[in-house]
Amino acid sequence: MTTLVDYDEAVSRFDPVLGIEVHVELGTATKMFDDAPASFGEQPNTSVTPVSLGLPGALPVVNGKAVEYAIRIGLALNCQIAETCRFARKNYFYPDVPKNFQTSQYDEPIAYEGYLDVELDDGEIFRVEIERAHMEEDAGKNTHVGATGRLQGADYSLVDYNRAGIPLVEIVTKPITGAGERAPEVARAYVSALRDIFRALGVSEARMERGNVRADVNVSLRSSPDAPLGTRTETKNVNSFRSIERAVRYEVSRQAAVLDGGGSVLQETRHFHEEDATTSSGRVKSDAEDYRYFPEPDLVPLAPSREWVAEIRAGLPELPAVRRRRLRQEWGYSEEEMRDVINAGALEVIEATVAAGAGAPAARKWWMGELARTAKERGVELAEVGVTPAQVAALQALVDDGRVNDKLARQVLEGVLAGEGSPEEVVTARGLEVVSDDGPLLQVIDATLADQPDIAEKIRSGNLGPMGVIIGAVMKATRGQADAGRVRELVMERLG
């Protein structure tokens, strides 16, 4: 059993230093070096060409769109964009790498020397320095078939090359120092901020659960911020924000225990285990691992023109952090409300709802209330809950015009969610409009008052206490279609 030091204890005596490598799969139509579709979920080994299968004679050609996306990412991370850069071969034998080398960038990345300002939970801004962002191709996928489902003890293994050659950008930070006890939060917030940037840039769907974004987290401890860097471990393929936070936390506690016991941390890769938030030893990194990098002779150097880079820069969308600040101001939300909206993934739908004419508070109320609950019940994203922002805005317009009250509005929403049509169609079909013609309403009120003469008398004598009883009865009789405010007014009129 691995000994651990309590986290707070560990960070009180050690200074954690992070290094994070994030791989993002680009959402290009075709692969990095050939015209096989870069699609997800196809039958195994169907999205392949001689190039992505590494057949003899096949040659790579760089996907220009992938280069553009890599430059977008580099610019969004405040990087320099290389005037000329090269691809290199990283040589190693593994069945999921069809050529037995990965075409990557080594000493000449397309983007380098940048930074990202990351907003922490309390609104504090933490700057993460970026060392480089480079392009490479993904590997295929191995499936080990046998009792264990793992490589050890497998009867045989299957390889699917659909993923082989999908374009990746790898973003490498410089050592992240100064995070102190907030290191796990910084790690999580950084990867989360990157994810949002990828989406905003339109370079990737950036779905963590599909492995579109994968993080390798390096952690080391040192005795104080002035001490030299300690030996690091690299926890590979941590694929959710929560896991990233937990992996860092665990490694800090584990390494502190190793150091406390007089031992030294082994430089190694580690695996993260979701079920109990622990890491375990992978392979020891040693000098024996030699990838024999050399410049890829099948590809000419890449020289993105300054004009092109300027054009890409000019076309960059507003970045998520800037946009959030702007929207929060425009909408008048509190910091906390805004964070909830973002965490619920409701920013886009609320923005669209406001754009369709609804007020920001009302839009938030719908999406964070009724619709958030429905989405959760149905296990879908808010955007796929079954009602569009335009429909929510139309529904709110009915409320604003006094044509339905809150209670009826929820019924209208139910109808829309049930696929009965637009809010207007549901109102008509279900006959849900607030009764605004006083005639029929007065008949109901008169009948109600006649049924309850003693209560009517109390109200007439100025005791408004039992007013609710009358209104309730009227609402019941009209199946909620009456406007309660109007009922009150009419009762007062009737009873002088």
Add this chain to the structure above:
Amino acid sequence: MADSTDLPRLTAADLAAKLTAGEVSSVEATQAHLDRIAAVDSRIHSFLHVNTEEALAAAADVDTRRAAGEELAPLAGVPIAVKDVVVTKGQPTTAGSKILQGWIPPYDATLVERLRAAGMPILGKTNMDEFAMGSSTEHSAYGPTRNPWDTDRIPGGSGGGSAAAVAAYEAPLAIGTDTGGSIRQPAAVTGTVGVKPTYGGVSRYGLIALASSLDQAGPCSRTVLDSALLHDVIGGHDPRDSTSLPEVPPSYTEAARKGADGDLAGVRVGVVTQLGGQGYQAGVSAAFAASLEELRAAGAEIVEVSCPSFDAALAAYYLILPSEASSNLAKFDGMRFGLRVEPADGPVTAERVMAATRGAGFGPEVKRRIILGTYALSAGYYDAYYGSAQKVRTLIQRDFAAAFEQADVLVSPTAPSTAFPFGEKVDDPLAMYLNDVATIPANLAGVPGLSLPNGLSDGLPAGFQILAPARADERLYRVGAALEARLDQANGGPLLARAPEIEVKA
């Protein structure tokens, strides 16, 4: 109609003329070559695979289209042989290696697509040193090709099969590939013509890579004009090869026709000091000197140029080539295609299957170069080996640039010696590597080179090499055709006509 046994003796240009004139059909021409192959190839072994059915079908298709009055490419109906390092859809492609035995490529190389589009029936796939590593075809996993001039001697390599096929009249044309001389040196020792185009001039898509930065496909033929005609078919930009030159090449056929008038007035010909003299066979040097006289007589100005870095070319080449090859050949692992060997005992893991497959599938020369290259690229050695070699390469490019200031073309003997007997150098890699000493600089610099037969030394053909600046391949054809015309006139016909008859099976 011509006697069908004479058809294989025709040059590609003459055969094309007869096809166009309707004097002969492509089926007849193709069949005549298939008959010739059947008659002599058991002796020569130029072919690893003969493509009878498909070739005849392609020929019949061309004949039909011609009969229908369709406008056809100049070489339509002229059959061709293709080196087995070039992938051909539906036809075996082994690169001379056991590791690809039985592999049928699912796609065509770009140059093969262009041959098919031009209506050229593909007779079959020619023998070669395994993965184009060698200068004699003795490293073919399927046995050597024999030199039609003397079947006890090597036909050169790696493209000995393509050169011998052309020399033995089994094909009027062939495709070769040249990484350090594999088109030019076999041409020299078989008395044929071979051209290595400018790097990027012919698409490498579908060439099984030896050394990506050096490999270049090109024509093999019996005349300079025939090479030009074939070069015009296979050259030009290919978007599937990132290193392919973007510009539209000029007509090499035109350049060759222009050169055939034998007039080289005003052309400056540079003799490279470093590519001759010591280490070159006396007969080879004598033939070279005689050819210089012919060029001078044609009006060319002969100048001496010095390229001092060429002395380091062979050493640099044998670092760059194995380095790139060690990576290019990594894909042959038994996982996806070709040979798969399971270890004799112990667990059958992917790593052990890869090791067993490569151990059984690669021959000794391939293993030697993979080990060399793996070593040269290793951490701690990279700068000293691969890095230094790339610097030498830059120096060689500078030497070429300086030399081409003084001369329009450079010339040298193609190879230091004529064809040597089998077995003489196969166990001495360094002696074998020296065959390419004059051809390698062109590959390192990416410049084009042509070899044409220029005389006999002890009854065996010698080769004359012409080098031009990158993207100026047309100079090779003009100067080559001019020299060829004068030599033919002086000799009373092509050199190859003096080759002994091959014993033909009755």
